[in-house]
Amino acid sequence: MDDQKIASSWFNVQSVPETYRFPPERRPGKLIVPLCKTIPVINLEKATGVDRIHIIQQISEASQTLGFFQVINHGVSENIIVETMRIFKDFFSMSPEEKASAPNKSGWIYTSSTDYAKEGVHLWRENFKQPCHPLEECIQFWPNEPTRYRDIVGTYLVEVKKLSLRILELICEGLRLEPGYFKEQSEVQLLSSNHYPPCPDPSLTLGILRHIDPSLITIVYQGDVSGLQVFKDGQWIGVEAIPNAFVVNIGNQLQIISNGKLRSAEHRAVTNPTEARTSIATFINPSSNCIIEPAQALVNALNPPLYEAFLYKEFVNSSKAFGPDTDAIQKLISSEPECIKGK
Ligand SMILES: O=C(O)CCC(=O)C(=O)O
Numbered sequence: 399m400d401d402q403k404i405a406s407s408w409f410n411v412q413s414v415p416e417t418y419r420f421p422p423e424r425r426p427g428k429l430i431v432p433l434c435k436t437i438p439v440i441n442l443e444k445a446t447g448v449d450r451i452h453i454i455q456q457i458s459e460a461s462q463t464l465g466f467f468q469v470i471n472h473g474v475s476e477n478i479i480v481e482t483m484r485i486f487k488d489f490f491s492m493s494p495e496e497k498a499s500a501p502n503k504s505g506w507i508y509t510s511s512t513d514y515a516k517e518g519v520h521l522w523r524e525n526f527k528q529p530c531h532p533l534e535e536c537i538q539f540w541p542n543e544p545t546r547y548r549d550i551v552g553t554y555l556v557e558v559k560k561l562s563l564r565i566l567e568l569i570c571e572g573l574r575l576e577p578g579y580f581k582e583q584s585e586v587q588l589l590s591s592n593h594y595p596p597c598p599d600p601s602l603t604l605g606i607l608r609h610i611d612p613s614l615i616t617i618v619y620q621g622d623v624s625g626l627q628v629f630k631d632g633q634w635i636g637v638e639a640i641p642n643a644f645v646v647n648i649g650n651q652l653q654i655i656s657n658g659k660l661r662s663a664e665h666r667a668v669t670n671p672t673e674a675r676t677s678i679a680t681f682i683n684p685s686s687n688c689i690i691e692p693a694q695a696l697v698n699a700l701n702p703p704l705y706e707a708f709l710y711k712e713f714v715n716s717s718k719a720f721g722p723d724t725d726a727i728q729k730l731i732s733s734e735p736e737c738i739k740g741k
Pocket residue numbers: 590592606611618620625626665666667677679
């Protein structure tokens with residue numbers, strides 16, 4: 399970013415403006431939290447050989463206890479990960495006018511930190527959301543800038559989709575559901591990239607409030623700057639940033655389908671004083687008209703259903719699952735085909 403743009407940016411301040419300061423009881427608390435060594439880093443290369451069963455066990459265990467794990471040797475090329483990260487860093491470094499008035503905004507949502515006022519407090523982040531399903535139809539509405547945006551982000555999403563289907567198959571096997579069980583419930587990819595500039599006093603601010611993802615699973619790339627934290631046993635623990643690894647977390651839709659066997663954990667993002675942090679989250683979601691309910695194979699006399707059936711879009715609407723962006727997202731994905739699972 400050139401010097402002039404930095405000088406005019408909302409985050410280029412010596413102290414945190416009043417509107418970004420959380421009241422004392424909602425501040426992030428201790429910022430130096432233990433990095434969680436119990437979040438397993440799972441080597442997916444082994445999921446094809448004799449170790450497959452062990453990989454399934456590791457994924458099941460992590461999904462049941464913590465709701466988070468990381469994957470390495472996942473098949474997404476390092477080159478496309480690096481290029482995609484570069485694209486988003488370049489996107490966020492465009493001027494506010496460029497970001498707000500990029501040629502065709504009909505297929506994506508950019509939100510500056512100042513749009514995120516919640517109870518009078520702004521989050522210390524900018525966010526970009528982009529529906530990606532069906533990819534061939536959506537891509538024409540994506541930003542044209544930075545150069546090669548569509549080409550690079552499109553390739554990234556195709557690779558991440560393949561990865562997410564592989565992970566869902568392993569989860570499916572771990573739950574002893576029939577192969578392909580999640581196929582219809584994992585059709586829709588939604589990309590959400592966050593940018594957290596350095597913050598003069600991270601103890602006063604939050605990048606993302608504590609939340610649970612309204613997805614089946616979410617695949618996050620956080621590069622080499624930590625900031626993601628998971629709530630476990632009454633305390634926040636940090637998810638170590640490992641370059642070229644993806645963080646996978648169980649969304650609340652999968653918690654429901656698994657009838658509570660898998661856990662969707664609360665998480666948040668904190669800021670830091672020295673480095674900007676960019677994260678790229680890909681939500682793997684059911685389509686709007688999908689019925690979500692516990693899988694029948696997991697329900698019996700000893701395990702009665704813990705949740706009632708509902709349409710995914712009803713859940714999204716009633717819970718405002720995507721926060722202030724919910725209505726805009728619903729509009730962008732409202733042409734989804736029907737998907738009546740109801741097994
Ligand atoms: O920035 C991060 O690592 C967290 C992203 C996240 O939780 C989300 O987008 O839902």
